[in-house]
Amino acid sequence: MSVISKIRSLPFAARLLLLSDGISSIGIGMVFPFLWVYLTEIRHFDTWVPATALATQAGAAVVGGLTYGAVLSRMPYNRVVPLANVNAGVGTLLYAFAANPVIALVAACIFGFGVSGVAATVRAAYAATTEADQRETAYSADFSVTNLCMGIGVVTGGLIAALDFGTPVLRYGILYTIDALSFFVMAAITLRALPTNQVDAASSESTQKVGYVSILRRTDVLLVLGALLLASLVTFGQFRGGLPGYLIQTDAVEANGLSVAVTVNIVVCVVIPLFCMAWFSKVPRNLLLAVSGLCAGGCWGFVYLAGEHTGIQALALACSGVALLSVSESLVGPLLSALVNNLVTSEMRGRTNALFSITMSTSAVIGPVIAGALLPVGDGTGFIVSMLLLSAAAAIVALFLPKVPDAEEKADTDGSDASSSDENEKGAVGTA
Known part of the structure; x- marks a missing residue:
């Protein structure tokens, strides 16, 4: 089956979620590089x-992710996901009116509180609207669409910021307003498209016994989170930090x-x-994830070599390293997202995805x-060795x-998700 066919075979709610996440990603991309400059x-x-604002966002993101993850176990997806998006939209809109530092920090x-909730609840919503054997397709499509749309947003935001109209404050205010609108659009779509997953009395009693501590006691979940942290530290966590820092420090790339x-x-x-x-569909997932680690290692080998050269040679080596880093990211995100959601029950899913987002x-x-x-250690050699x-x-x-459990094995533990998704595709779109 072709990639497009696989995406088209996803449940209607999952495809609408993919569309809305793409729209939101365009908005995020429009402001993503500019907070410090703004x-x-x-x-x-x-x-x-800006330094305090970024630290505040990070701290609020931890609290927000944990909060929304817990709330998702008690409230319907078509309420919690829109709420998180409205929360994030209000926050980014407020940046447009940040006439003093206090407003910027608020x-x-x-x-930060809201956007972490968006990440956690959207990842959980993909799992709730798909079968176990569809989740890799859903997370892979989301990873691809998100990156594409963020790229479009970055280019568009740069063009608007560079245009000669109004004042710079007005132009950047427009960017943050568009970002907010993209979150509000996603809220409107998910309000009507996602499952209600109403919790019955028995399920509610079961949910009360499922807390973060009980999830963290599970060795399988801890292994996934540990693998995610290691992989993210050498890829996503260094793309805007150590990688450009090393290349600039060695005068390899401008x-x-x-x-x-x-x-x-x-x-x-x-x-x-x-x-x-x-x-890669027939390759064992453990092997693919191990290859992603080797790709990350290959990236840092190329980055080190780039530091030993200048000009076009250095740029070619650096881009080769970035390509390997990107392959690693593209494997880790979707595969581990599918794995962790196939390991846990629906009652655990909100909190588990919150822990996943916080780990990243x-x-x-x-x-x-x-x-x-x-x-600074050995002109960057210490950093490369650590990577x-x-x-x-x-x-x-x-x-x-x-x-990763097979779809048949997962059926018993995944319970009501599939039926909820089927009912949602037929009728929940018409509910408010």
């Missing part, structure tokens, strides 16, 4: 303001060269999930800290991950 060069705040808190590397990243992250996952966010915080500490060791660890841990 608050310092446009609003003329001191540098402590916006950071609201946005700023315009980094833009080429970003383009390579987007292209590979779009192509691999959409067009190559079908080729944690890598984005720890990654730059590792880079900052190790880049190679962590990549090897990610590959080894992948070999010990639990096997």
